[in-house]
Amino acid sequence: MPTVLAHAVETCLGSPIVDFRDVHGGMTPGPAATLSLDNGASAFVKAMSKGINARSYELYQQEAAVLAVMRTGVPAARLWGIVEVDDWVALVMDRVPGTAAGPPWTNGAVAAVASACAATAEVIAPAGVPPVLGRLPDLDGWTKLAAEPDDLTGWEIRHVDRLAAATSGWRTWTAGRLLTHQDIRADNAIIDPASGTAVLVDWGCAAAGAPWLDRALLAADVVAAGHAEGPEVARRQALELLLGEPSEASRFVIAQAGMWRRNSTLPAHPGMPTHRAWQRARADVLQPLIEDLLAVIGS
Incomplete structure (x- = not known):
């Protein structure tokens, strides 16, 4: 993930990232990680560049739109925010344990x-x-x-x-x-x-x-x-x-x-x-x- 995008994710979270763990799996060819924050909280972020895979970039934008209107009671992680820098998009959300x-x-x-x-x-x-x-x-x-x-x-x-x-x-x-x-x-x-x-x-x-x-x-x-x-x-x-x-x-x-x-x-x-x-x-x-x-x- 570009450094400028990582800094934008920190701004979205309201705290510096002090540690991270890469998450592997899924179908999209972009970075994903669980984050440990300086304020003691944790989060999950995944990112995609339009230049790497335009369809995956579109899916991330679609997912952000869905999570933004998600109703309570649905078994889904809460969206903290969506960060867009240059041709990159990052979804920032709750870390789901397990x-x-x-x-x-x-x-x-x-x-x-x-x-x-x-x-x-x-x-x-x-x-x-x-x-x-x-x-x-x-x-x-x-x-x-x-x-x-x-x-x-x-x-x-x-x-x-x-x-x-x-x-x-x-x-x-x-x-x-x-x-x-x-x-x-x-x-x-x-x-x-x-x-x-x-x-x-x-x-x-x-x-x-x-x-x-x-x-x-x-x-x-x-x-x-x-x-x-x-x-x-x-x-x-x-x-x-x-x-x-x-x-x-x-x-x-x-x-x-x-x-x-x-x-x-x-x-x-x-x-x-x-x-x-x-x-x-x-x-x-x-x-x-x-x-x-x-x-x-x-x-």
Whole structure:
């Protein structure tokens, strides 16, 4: 982080930084750290340069706008301020005690994050948080891949028509008025070891949408990121998370896999050379769960 930006962060916090610890993980290629301040307080800061990754810079600005209107009761860190210097932006917020939910996932972490998702889904999205359609990626991946059969594996060729049919209409059935985090992953949730509760972080994709969206994303990540007790436990927990939800939740998991698989064929993001391989790996590992879901929804 440039020195001038670090000084601006100190001004935002109202106290000099006396120590810091780098925080690793997540998807964005910028600095992040927990800070110890001269006044005895602590904070968390993450920063991004538009020159390093313009999309990540935009996500940080979106996250700041969401956190600025966040309602009480939502499991999110409090925003102290946003600092902008030259082509850099830094988000300064509360330090959340604990460690990331994974990967790999554990039974306790899945339960804690599921509870956090449920609490979020009870909140009407504040004014200024956009509809989910404006935040979602293109979920027509399977439909597009069906038109590109030369790029498909044998499993995909056998299933792609059913997958495309199962995900049709996602623009309609993802809509709603409730707050949704929209980026539920193991590294976007912090588990407090004292209480066992979870706080969701990285709110740059937050939107107003259907109440089941975050639970569906959790189900997908438990399988895609892996469970400490193995793939069969991950698959069973994903099915349990989707049990009782409308069929659209299962269709959304299928659509997520299609998005990852289709995007894995695209050129690499600037500054993120491994992201496409990560997307492909997630799509591939979800295949057994997708077969279960196709049977459940009868598509």
